[in-house]
Amino acid sequence: MKSSQAFWDKLASRYAKRPIKDEKSYQRKLAITQAYFRPDWSVLEFGCGTGSTAIIHAPYVRHILATDISGRMLEIAASKARDAGIDNISFRQGTLDSLVLEAESFDAVLGLNILHLLDDVDGTIERVYGLLRPGGVFVSSTALLGDMKLHWRLLIRAMQVLGFAPFVNCFDKNTLLSMLTATGFSIDQEWQPGKESVFIVAKKEHDTAPSQGGFR
Numbered sequence: 182m183k184s185s186q187a188f189w190d191k192l193a194s195r196y197a198k199r200p201i202k203d204e205k206s207y208q209r210k211l212a213i214t215q216a217y218f219r220p221d222w223s224v225l226e227f228g229c230g231t232g233s234t235a236i237i238h239a240p241y242v243r244h245i246l247a248t249d250i251s252g253r254m255l256e257i258a259a260s261k262a263r264d265a266g267i268d269n270i271s272f273r274q275g276t277l278d279s280l281v282l283e284a285e286s287f288d289a290v291l292g293l294n295i296l297h298l299l300d301d302v303d304g305t306i307e308r309v310y311g312l313l314r315p316g317g318v319f320v321s322s323t324a325l326l327g328d329m330k331l332h333w334r335l336l337i338r339a340m341q342v343l344g345f346a347p348f349v350n351c352f353d354k355n356t357l358l359s360m361l362t363a364t365g366f367s368i369d370q371e372w373q374p375g376k377e378s379v380f381i382v383a384k385k386e387h388d389t390a391p392s393q394g395g396f397r
């Protein structure tokens with residue numbers, strides 16, 4: 182955890198100043214997400230970064246717990262929330278593994294631009310599933326290294342070796358969808374702003390009994 186935390190701490194101030202790469206897609210993702218929200222919902226965001234998305238969503242739900250591995254990212258996020266007059270976001274430093282969170286206590290979990298940065302994606306998806314109440318949704322936006330052209334993959338690997346890029350996991354869209362459905366999620370929405378990323382809303386259904394002969 183230390184090296185990743187140090188990487189993101191160092192990047193935080195620059196990350197906060199970066200403009201959104203594709204504003205139109207970002208707005209569409211916000212709108213899709215907010216169509217699910219209810220005013221009494223409790224939301225968890227992991228890997229929240231400098232909190233921009235949590236701050237936009239906060240007026241639409243009761244509470245957001247915004248978490249991140251990087252203390253520096255969270256400092257910036259908390260200061261932005263204060264400046265925006267938002268008081269229903271709590272910030273906590275940690276990963277989904279290290280944070281103590283009550284099972285089935287969230288109506289939605291957001292994992293935006295984060296799953297591809299984790300080495301145990303299966304484990305993370307299972308953890309998210311356990312944290313959602315039945316009927317809750319997991320909203321994710323993920324870069325698909327497995328669907329990228331070879332030269333991009335090689336460039337990213339080279340940047341990692343030089344310390345300019347974090348660890349990035351290599352999987353394609355179908356692998357991610359399989360991991361979600363194998364855990365028990367059903368795919369409610371799937372949208373690709375481009376070939377190399379996917380936005381998914383996965384639902385934890387009320388009836389979670391495994392299909393005949395199946396097990397998890």
Ligand SMILES: C[S@@+](CC[C@H](N)C(=O)[O-])C[C@H]1O[C@@H](n2cnc3c(N)ncnc32)[C@H](O)[C@@H]1O
Binds near residue numbers: 227231276299
């Ligand atoms: C690419 S940024 C995305 C930030 C934000 N979700 C967004 O869409 O702008 C990835 C964020 O994940 C955080 N992060 C990296 N590894 C993490 C982990 N294992 N657990 C929680 N957060 C992590 C980083 O500190 C960083 O803030």
